[in-house]
Amino acid sequence: MEWLLVYVLIAEAVLIGALFMGLVLQGQRQWREKKVVRRCRERVDALLERMRTRGAEAVSSDDLPRAPWRRRRLRAAIFSRLFASSGGQRSELARLYRKLGFVDDDYEQLHSRDWQRRLEAMRRIFLLCDTPPRNLIMGGLEDHPRIRLLCAHLIARYGSAEDLVQALNALDLPSNLMEPPIYTLLRAVDDRRLALLLASLDSLHDGRTRRAVMVMAAARQIPGTWEAMKVRRKSVDEQTRIALCWAAARYENPLAVEMLWDLLDDPCWEVRSQAAQALCEHSEPQALQPLAHAVNSPTFWKSRPLALEDNRAPTLDELCFFDDYLQSATSWVARIGQEQAQPHQTVSTYNAGTR
């Protein structure tokens, strides 16, 4: 027993010595790396200068260092600058990256067995705004979720509408909070392809993706948006009708306001609230009248099964959802709405109601 503990003690002492040595070596390595990075930056500057003065042909993969680790450092140096740059400087760095042949390394890395290495390569391709071979990108749609997302972004930039449908269907969106990357992605899609995507809306499996496409099409006044909205007005799915509210809020057309009036009487409370919010956001002036009417109507505030039993004025809880846009909206529509709700909003009312 005693001897066993002594052996463990010796092993631990060796481990601590190794860790101390590791800390020292790590410090030295990181210090050396800093110097290497600085040198790599200087090399990148020199290559950029050569490209500017003698043209893009003056730089090729022959300029790469022989040692693989030096090549990796140079690639990292270009990439870190690429990441921090924008506009013309970014495209210049991207051109240098391609001329040095690093893109081919990235394509090669997409075949790696380690998904983290594949993701690493895909992130570089994404930032380079490169157009990789179609089969590589479509293959990425069956990969790790993050790789799928980046592939979908690349397809949004350059792919066909059919590929885009496939890419959007490959995304897994279990929560509403995952929608922003889809909007970002759709922003990169041009009007022509967005119109085609809208036409094949029903082939999109996920309701959230369909909603995003419809809202984006409405915001960009894509032809065919109104028809797509009209067809879905009587949908039995509440989420589709909520999507209609979002789309109508962005669709600059009196017909959209009429649809929102209509949705103020929807049997679903959430749809009614979204319709009211959409009317507040809408730039069409005729949104006012039905909104003011809705605020005064006790049926509008029905939010829970219990409330459906009686006919009463809104409770503070029910008013809660309305507060958001009344506080933030600056339009005259919202101001009138605020006057209607003002008496319910004071802190003293809240305290009086504290149980």
Next chain:
Amino acid sequence: MMNILVDYFFLTYFLAIVLTTSVLVGLALREIRRRKSTDLIELDEAVLTETSSPPIGIIVPAYNEELHIVSSVRGFLKLNYHDHEVVVVNDGSLDHTFKRLREAFDLRPTTRFVGRELKMGKIRGVYRSESDPRLWVVDKENGGKADALNAGINVTRAPLVCCVDADTILAPDALLRLVSPFLYEGGGVVAVGGTVRVVNGSQLQEGRVVKKSVPRSWLARFQIVEYLSAFLFGRMGFNRLGGNVIISGAAGLFLREAVIEAGGYQKETVGEDMELVVRLHRREYESGRKRRIIQLPGPIAFTEAPEDLATLARQRDRWHRGLTDTLWRHRKMLCNPRYGRIGMVVMPWFVVFKLIAPVIEIGGYFWLVWALMWGFLSYQVAVVFAAVALLWGISLALYSLLVDNESFNVYERPRDRLRLATAALFLNLGYRQFTVVCCLVGMVRHLFGIKSWGTMQRQGFEQARQVAS
């Protein structure tokens, strides 16, 4: 015979700690690598400009925080995110917290509707800043931190709430990092915790850390090393297992709807942050949704560590009372397969190696002395065993420094690294025993039903900066 059994009990307990910690370290290393590689920073630009990105409400409960509050709020308002509001809840402060805020941000009474989704105490008024409309200040009667957090959650309309301490300093991109699992993680996310670092010794400007360095105080240095081990190994290891049960009160982002559904923060406990996270886990399992709670490895929040023994003792006492209370409240989950890895692995681990560890460690010290006095144990064995335990602690602390330097490189200067390595050497000689005694006191006080918070003696960021400079 009895003596041998006791000897073997302590030895087995020690071996079990070594084994489980080694497994956690292994898991943590994989998790850190995975999290670092999957953070899609290149999409930040889009998230920053995308108007549909989820708004975030930063909830800042403030009680007697006149030293920090203005610089903290300035820092929160400056965070890199396109749509966030700051809700400061003045929880009946006895000092000039509210006055400082009113003067610095030109507060005006407003009529914002305050819902009653979570129970809370009486509100005296809601104010909005004229200089920055993203700042809301709720002035309420004192009801404790949990009550103040609940009030803040009631006031904000954002779907995501970031609960922070008033003395927390968030990194400029903290919200972007915290929100990313909500945007990209499949399977749904309920909460995301950020790794907290000690700010003592660092230089600050306008609520931001501009230069990170190690403080002169040994107590603060010990805590830096301790935080590193806890966050990098403990929490990241459990994260890998899918069962992190602590999100530091200093920085956590929660799905507001889930917090409301769970009933918000509990007023009756002093460990409200851990209690909420365990309750969220419990609800997820009971409802069958199993959305995740995630801990991020990168340093995104900085907090002031106590630099005097009395404050440290109160803090550790409170933390252990919180842990005891949470584990007791949710004892139903313990070893219950219905709660998956949380019930079968994480909670039993917390009970055995966290909750009762102070009792066993102090008991071990007493037993060592007793056995030596009565000759049950030879001096050689006692000394060698104590040395083995000590060196294990040192190697773990040094390893956490190595991992931190490699992964995040927070302290770049050799002098800082040397100071931390020295602190790692002496961490288990006195400091550890002191904190263990504080935890034991906390456990006893919990048994007597004591629920007070105690006061935190703070230096204040501005003073800390002056000291540092």
